[in-house]
Amino acid sequence: MNTVTLLDQDFELLIPAVEIEQAVSRIAQQINRDLKGKDVVFIGILNGAFMFAAELLKQIDLTCQISFLKLESYSGTSSTGMVTSLIGLGVDISNCTVVVLEDIVDTGLTIANIVKQLERHKTSELKIATLLFKPEAYKEKVKLDYVGIEIPNKFIVGFGLDYNGFGRNLKEIYVIKK
Ligand code: IMP
Ligand code: MG
Numbered sequence: 001m002n003t004v005t006l007l008d009q010d011f012e013l014l015i016p017a018v019e020i021e022q023a024v025s026r027i028a029q030q031i032n033r034d035l036k037g038k039d040v041v042f043i044g045i046l047n048g049a050f051m052f053a054a055e056l057l058k059q060i061d062l063t064c065q066i067s068f069l070k071l072e073s074y075s076g077t078s079s080t081g082m083v084t085s086l087i088g089l090g091v092d093i094s095n096c097t098v099v100v101l102e103d104i105v106d107t108g109l110t111i112a113n114i115v116k117q118l119e120r121h122k123t124s125e126l127k128i129a130t131l132l133f134k135p136e137a138y139k140e141k142v143k144l145d146y147v148g149i150e151i152p153n154k155f156i157v158g159f160g161l162d163y164n165g166f167g168r169n170l171k172e173i174y175v176i177k178k
Pocket of ligand 2: 045046047048049103104
């Protein structure tokens with residue numbers, strides 16, 4: 001599919017499935033190599049990172065735990081600037097190496113907020129892996145340890161990312177048509 005329509009918006013293909021798969025595999029290999037022998041807990045950020053987390057974790061060969069956190073900073077196509085913690089951790093992450101799995105880092109507000117909250121848990125190490133990154137939009141200083149693909153500062157959907165709740169199931173990534 002080269003274009004998709006979700007609600008009132010048309011989107012066109014930006015990143016084909018093979019490129020996403022390659023980016024996910026690259027991150028998995030780096031994590032397997034870097035975190036070998038460590039006590040690792042992966043934390044996927046819902047809803048957007050569910051697909052990235054599933055694809056990535058199938059390629060992780062570490063002995064690890066997996067949990068999810070739910071936060072929200074988006075409504076429609078522009079950031080509302082509000083971040084709220086909605087679903088708790090349910091796993092003891094103290095003295096563990098935590099790897100946060102994000103679908104996308106845009107302004108960085110969400111990831112900075114997550115890091116602030118997780119730092120209270122006295123983890124031994126905190127790493128961030130994001131499938132997508134919008135460098136032009138990034139306003140924070142938090143170091144992104146694993147970045148899959150850098151994209152332009154445009155609204156995208158697919159592979160977990162949504163437009164008002166739709167498009168998360170798309171296996172490729174689409175950019176908004178203006
Ligand atoms: P940030 O706080 O501005 O970095 O935004 C991060 C969150 O906003 C991500 O976890 C996504 O859920 C959402 N988001 C950012 N950019 C996009 C986009 O282009 N499409 C869909 N969701 C996005
Ligand atoms: Mg998200």
